[in-house]
Amino acid sequence: MISSNVSSIQAHQTFMNNNANNIANVNTDGFRPNDTRMTNSSDDTVTADTRLADDNGSEKSQTNLAKELPDQISITAAVSANVNAIRTQDAMYGSLLDIKV
Template structure:
């Protein structure tokens, strides 16, 4: 169970890295942002899929800050949930080991 939470954290880290790059290049002329999607793997984990956005031909940066900021909020909430799940699993395992000892 912990492995799926760790997998999700790693996927969301990739998502946040791409998001941060898009925000950092908001004033870079001709910048085409990266899109990130999270998908489930066959073993119950997740993976981040990164692709370049479709260019609209603009000479200005094509980064949409409203999308990027709302994505950051979503990434933060998912990461918090995964960390809490790992903490809970760790506490439960520790309690079981204490009982067994």
């Protein structure tokens, strides 16, 4: 269903926003990044659950670029897959309408 693809895109947008904020604050002393987890619910929707990362006691930024940069790649791939699924569904519905008319 298109609605599950749309909810996934919206959740990944939240994930990307948090990710970008974490990277933007990589040089901010005392910064604690947001930790984002993606969850699927029983009604086929995807949500992004965000919490403040655990404090490791560092006075420097606690952003881990080794985690954040690969996350950006996976977020981009997930959004691309959902957009392609929506395009395919749209093309299929258009073909069905052409047959009915």
